[in-house]
Amino acid sequence: MDIAALLLTLRLATVTMLVLVLLALPLAYWLAHTRWRGKIFIEAFVALPIVLPPTVIGFYLLVMLGPQTAFGRVVTHLLGHPLAFSFSGLVVGSVIYSLPFAVQPMVAGFAAIDPALLEAAAVLGSGRWDTLRRVVLPLSRGSILAAAVLTFAHTVGEFGVVLMIGGNLPGVTRTLSIALYDQVQDFSYAQANRTAWLLLVVSFAALTLLYTQRRTRRLV
Numbered sequence: 001m002d003i004a005a006l007l008l009t010l011r012l013a014t015v016t017m018l019v020l021v022l023l024a025l026p027l028a029y030w031l032a033h034t035r036w037r038g039k040i041f042i043e044a045f046v047a048l049p050i051v052l053p054p055t056v057i058g059f060y061l062l063v064m065l066g067p068q069t070a071f072g073r074v075v076t077h078l079l080g081h082p083l084a085f086s087f088s089g090l091v092v093g094s095v096i097y098s099l100p101f102a103v104q105p106m107v108a109g110f111a112a113i114d115p116a117l118l119e120a121a122a123v124l125g126s127g128r129w130d131t132l133r134r135v136v137l138p139l140s141r142g143s144i145l146a147a148a149v150l151t152f153a154h155t156v157g158e159f160g161v162v163l164m165i166g167g168n169l170p171g172v173t174r175t176l177s178i179a180l181y182d183q184v185q186d187f188s189y190a191q192a193n194r195t196a197w198l199l200l201v202v203s204f205a206a207l208t209l210l211y212t213q214r215r216t217r218r219l220v
Helices: 003-033 039-051 054-064 070-079 087-111 115-123 128-139 141-156 160-166 176-185 189-219
Strands: none
Touching (some): 115 128, 160 176, 176 189
């Protein structure tokens, strides 16, 4: 078992999950309540990674973050190193690739809240922040948990985006999915089987947690 790849994968999945939950919360709340007709373009952009091949996303990120673009040169100057082929670059790619898995569950959760509850909170003098903290977030905790679990599991299994933007640098960008690919390429099927089983167990455990939480909420 490639312990370095395992630790890197868990670290990447955790960081990506935390970043996406923070980014998706305001975006999902806005999408769930705005009446702006142009939001369909935002929704389409957010959902794009679901249908777009991950290698395409990885390629354009690699080009955008490279020294050939002004944005890439600015980022390199600010950080002191290019984002491509670094852990930070993996986080950027993972956030973009898993964005719909964070936003869509939250949008569904926010949209399902009875508007009468929000109106009642406003009538009682609750401000926007208090309403969000005391009404919206508690009622949407199931959707937020679903977003967190799905983004974590999705990031654990990433391959195309990670390979394109990070390459295969041991201890830096080599995740479990890339380690599995290398093991198969080397005909090390016993090692590949252990790595595949680990990925399978992590994914199954994440989904079991998600469905258990949903079942518990229905029974309460």
